[in-house]
Amino acid sequence: MKKILGALLIAGLSFSASSQAQAVDPKQEWARKVVALQQGPDLDALVAQLANGAAQQMAGTWTERFDTSVPKARQAKASEEFNAELAKFAADANKIITAKVGQANSEALVPMYMERFTLEELRQLVTFFESPVVAKYKTATPDLVNVFVKKLIETTQSDIQARATQFDAIAEKIVGAPKAATPAKPAKK
Template identity: 70%
Template structure:
């Protein structure tokens, strides 16, 4: 799918430029190439946008959900809510993804052309195509996982102690007994 989007982006930008004029700026081809070489990163941004929108929905509905749904029905309602949230996320992903090529052509490619010389665009393309950058991008998820596991392990006791302090302070403010301790977050398995 990503290769198809990249091919469509390159074809769309190239066709658009070719239809505008035969003597188009020579930087256009290289700007299109640089944007296409970053398509995986752009796809990640789309995922982040969808995730943020889903988080906003959950944040808005959580208080209403907790107060309006009887305890006996919460498990079933949670399942239904999560199903609808997954549908929303899939739809939002399609909506945003459908605009990526257009926004690349109308905004990102011209921005690269404006900010970089032809030689710099060629250098950027060479950089993104280099084997070491490809290896770096392939290794990044694993490297982030290694970092996060160590960071969680080294900070978890202090963070959990701070959660307890917060619970005591919040209980005084709200006027109730502290909530049960939060479950310890488990490291994600890959």
């Protein structure tokens, strides 16, 4: 009987220890909340930017080969097919990246928050991100960014255009003027 009670006591202690080991660290839970609350439309924009960057890299890789390998007569059709496939690639890249956000959060951001913030600071961050003013700020941010970008483009457009003209003149000296189309020779009779 003592052996059975002893075995049960040891099993109970083992179960208790393993259940405590599996208990979630409160700091980790608060860090997860902070990470979840801080991500929003900015994350979607970042994912789209990464996916589009991957698509642009693919397009750049294939441009020279496309120009040299596809006969002129077929280039319009091939370009249409290529661009459609490139759009599919970008959409798939977006899905792949989006699917990995949680893993990147768990493996990178959550540990960093846990390392750099106390439990109390994490609680304060959650309170901050959940506040109505931050929610309003997040809602307003896309409009604020659009207004800023529009104004920045408007105020720099003439200077950028002037610099582009200067660049074109220098690039033409380096590369040479575009070759003029050679007129077709009349057929001999």
